Amino acid sequence: MQGWIIDSYPNYDSDSIVVWLWTEHGARRIEDSRFRPSFFMSAPPSELRSYRQRLEILDEIGEVRETRRRLNLGDEEPSPVLEIFPRHYRDLNDLAKTIDSNGGYYDHRLYNIDMRFSQRYFLHHDIFPLGLVDYSHGVWRMQEEQFALEYRLPPLRAALLDIAVDAPMGIPRLQDKLLGARLCEIDIGGSEGEILEKLNAALRDLDPDVILTDGGDSFLMPYLAKKSEALGIGLQLGREPQKLGEKKGRSYFTYGRIVYKPGQYLLKGRLHIDRGHFAYRESEMAGLGELSRLSTIVPQEQARLTPGTAFTAMQINRATRDGVLVMWKKNLPEFFKDAEQLIRADRGGFILEPEVGVHENIVELDYASLYPNIMVKFNLSMETLNCGCCADGGGQPVPGLGYHSCVKRLGLVPRVLRPLIDRKRYYKKLKKEPGPKQEIYRERDTILKWTLVTSFGFQGFRNARFGRIECHESINAHARDLLVRSMEIAEQHGYEVVHGIVDSLWLRPKANASGIDKLVEHINGAIGIPIDLEGVYKWVVFLPCKTTGVGALNRYYGLFQNGEMKLRGIELRKHDTSPFVNEAQKAMLDELSHANNVKEFVERLPRAVAVLQTFAQRLKDGKVPLQDLVLTKAVTRQLDEYTVMTSSVAALKQMKSRGYPIEPGEYIRFVITDGQSKNSEKKVKVADFIQGDEKPDVNEYLKLLCRAGETLLLPLGYTEDRLLEICRSDPPPSDPTPAENPHLKEISRRSGPGYMPTRH
């Protein structure tokens, strides 16, 4: 039987692995009870036998074998270890905890503990999800390479599931009445019980492979699960009966902020995918599939995880295939560092302060995937850094840190990254060529880019499975060194370096400057990591720090010769800005985008200010819909942990008083109705509770509007106060609204995190 693995999970009741295969003739369920997961324990050779005898007595243990495995990535030779087979799947984790904490074993370590059962099964049979496979007489045979560049996914049939819920409080709650449901094109109505029964029937008839939802994990699924239980009507959303398990949601710290992750509602044999989940949102099925194939995490789970988790899974797979065990807990002390070394090592990426103001004819060069490329080029991995085999001085030195990396053996991180970089390069090239698979290539490229971006951070993460802080430092040291060397080459070619951050250079060609192609070629040849021309700016404005006036590092906007605009750090790029202010800033940029050089830019300034004025007038006339004034703020802690009465806190109070507590990591959306008020009911109005008769705080929004204007125009002499003065007066008689710049529309659509786990 040929098909694609679309789902897999352990059956804890029968100690077996279930695999769902998508075939031409429908989905097939395969249950394999032969698979026995195991984990490993290392100990001094003299103790192994007695440990084994003690372990064998335990009820939870089925078998203990003495065998040999490599314990560390850097080990040449395998060491003697015990391989432990729990009697039941569900015992594995508890058993590991028992042995680890109070087993009375000394000088021992545990390996291969926290791996998914499905991932263990895939590794054991050398198969992977969403790859074409043959299963006959209990034997798996892959029909394609895991790293094949060209492959196709099964034509999964997806059905969008949505429900209508009565919401007397503005936002639906679990106890509110179910009014209807919609599956694909099928509208379902009737009593609550009828709706559930008709939904069951519709799913049986339609038999989709994928159920798509918007916010399924956070509301739709828990709501349906509760309804089904309350009414005593079983609801089967997956391909086998299951209790829709409530896994509790939780908040966790990631990407520098707290994220709320709702409980997972995983279906069996059918994929529940929330369209708001990261991989699907960014790259749809093609990107999710690419990631799932490479990480061997089944798509339904991968959809809820970050590319960083996928990267860790890839490392585990690589290590396991290399015959190296994966240590349960990382326990690698940092090298001793003297104070001076610490200061040098902790300095982050390279930064050169830009000249504030508007500049003409500036060239921007960017390194593509700089950090992953550095890891590959300099062979940076936990086991290759300061390796013993190159300690005699033959290693690759790390600039300024006194470390070295191995020149004899390729490290785990480069081995995992190399194919990812190659794949990304391939898809990036092909996505530009028109054809039926163009969109697929684009999505694969996008998800690979994210995976590469997060791979760097993992090196410095203290809990990273294969991370090491010195690796992180070394990558930064190489990055600084490369950028400085690139700058020197640019200067040799007659370019003045205007601004530089981490992996980008802004250059001003002098009269005698050589061509850009020649410069790029020279840098590529000398550095060995591809640098690309991001574009040549007709004009670009480097913005000052509003408090100190010196050049800010990551705040600028400019117009490329091809008509595209690049914006960084301004209101349009921030997700908390209201649509009204976004539109105003976009309209100002639309106006400025008609300028082809600095002279025209300066001439157009009054028109940009006039645009701002018309927006102010609409606001003063009460013509701006309340929905356009909604601010969206991230919530970072529980309500009682806040000490300052900000508008966000007022909104949180309002939510709570109506029975909607908000968890850290969720977002809160509200309109400011009286910025000065200390009363949470008067100060703001939560977006979902808007009746329509509320009045926004016009002065507050005028201030926000003019501040967005100041952000753009401060280097050109327009402060917030000056703009406020202009905006409080009447606008000019004629309407100077210019034609829209199509590239700006593109930008504004993307300005905000698409995934906002708020309730409906």
Place this chain on the structure above:
DNA sequence: ATCACCCGGGG
């Protein structure tokens, strides 16, 4: 003035 709090990142 100081503290509290939120935002960004890639195309």
Place this chain on the structure above:
DNA sequence: GTGTACGGGTGAT
């Protein structure tokens, strides 16, 4: 099941 560190901006006290 999970990137950190940090500059930047702004509001409350």
